[in-house]
Amino acid sequence: MKPKDLEYTEATIAAIATPVGPGAIGVIKVSGSLSEHILKRLFRPKKPVKEFQSHRLYYGYIVNPETETPVDEVLVTLMRNPHTYTREDVLEIYGHSGYLVLTKILELVLKEGARLAEPGEFTKRAFLNGRIDLSQAEALLDLINARSEESLKLALNQLRGALAEKLKPVREAVLSALAVVEVAVDFPDEDVELISHYDLAENLEKQAIIPLRELLKSYQEGRLYREGIAVVIAGRPNVGKSSLLNALLAEERAIVTPIPGTTRDIIEEFATIKGLPVRLIDTAGLRKTEDIVEEIGVKKAKEKIATADVILFMLDGSQEPTEEDLKLYQEIKALPHLVVINKIDIASDENLSRYRETFPHEKLIFISARTGEGLEALAEAIFELVTGRSEEFVPAVVPNLRQKMALEKALVSVEQAVSGLKKANVYPELVAIDLRDALASLGEITGETTTEDLLDRIFSSFCLGK
Ligand SMILES: Nc1nc2c(c(=O)[nH]1)N(C=O)[C@@H](CNc1ccc(C(=O)N[C@@H](CCC(=O)O)C(=O)O)cc1)CN2
Ligand SMILES: Nc1nc2c(ncn2[C@@H]2O[C@H](COP(=O)(O)OP(=O)(O)OP(=O)(O)O)[C@@H](O)[C@H]2O)c(=O)[nH]1
């Protein structure tokens, strides 16, 4: 933890909250006790700032206070604490978005005593000041980065506090078990068995272990909607890999030619398959080559193949399978893959049966990147391979990796407590330790127990001005 002094954490912070560049409106956000002072110094409205009502828009000019030269015509709002995003006074200036205008306004704001906000610092303050918990802060990140309807829904659900809500009864069960166990610790000689150890264990199983297991299961089922998958299209040159990329994107993204060795670099684009966010990756055709550029492309293709969630191993149905195809198949067959036979629009039945004979243990997927035939079946096969299901299923709450790890720790601790309670000889001190560990792990999720390091890691992945 790098300790930050009070001056730093209590400073008024400012940032441009919108993407920099020409646009209709750009927003400068300010949070902290200097907000009103800054507004008075820089803003020239029709009536004085001290008469401004909170959360109302006012029209005027931002000026350089030293020269009174106008910088921009703007709308501003001053939101007085505590009913604000950060729980501090918040000032927002809506200016014209341009390369220079917003920077000029920001510079003036900084001159009046604010400092530049760190990425995520507004949201970090919302957390530190108790407006949101850590899981909600993380949900904001998910919300901004969501690339599919399902991911967006999950993020919104978590932003509304769904995860913390689910954990509340778990926490209460552990807390009340701890209270009972602590009585036993404090009064070891008295026979104050208010609730039998067995009932206590049973209650923990029902109220804590089962819900924790359910949440961990949701992680498994839903994590793909949160994290997305990488689908790599691989195969010999000229089989139609780039054509498939284009067909799936419905856009002429990659160059397609009849010349083998057309694609050299990795081409990566975003797509959605049955609600799953997908990184679709087109690669250079795999072959031995003397061409230095192509060789690098082949090397990069192999790196992508090694880390793919799904490899679409593509073959040219208009030809017979080649030696090269079989060799490549040996390289990928232990990895998660689908065998895709392309160009069925011009393939002979004879060739297609050849493929069936060559790959008797594979469920071949026949497509035409040119006509679009079979693409629906391909999407379904990809979905089934990664999810193990045929139908879309998104749990209501899906923890992220960090939360999942904390849930696992909590589960282990509660399980230990339960097995301790079920022993003939119960040691309440030990059970109490397990229960306290469980509470600490649960607290990590919502941020009651946390470290500066963890906070830095989470909030620094936000955008500036968020
Ligand atoms: N102009 C503007 N638009 C924005 C944001 C912002 O900061 N400014 N937001 C930034 O992410 C998002 C909205 N999120 C927000 C969440 C809470 C509060 C807030 O002031 N909450 C107070 C008051 C609520 C009320 O009036 O009922 C509170 O919870 O006490 C504001 C924005 C998206 N749109
Ligand atoms: N008839 C037919 N032709 C196709 C189909 N898919 C691709 N082709 C043709 O096959 C040739 C090669 O297509 P590409 O998509 O460039 O093949 P590639 O696998 O990306 O090739 P490299 O980048 O060289 O590895 C082009 O002439 C395409 O028009 C298809 O489904 N049917």
Ligand SMILES: [Mg+2]
């Ligand atoms: Mg290509």
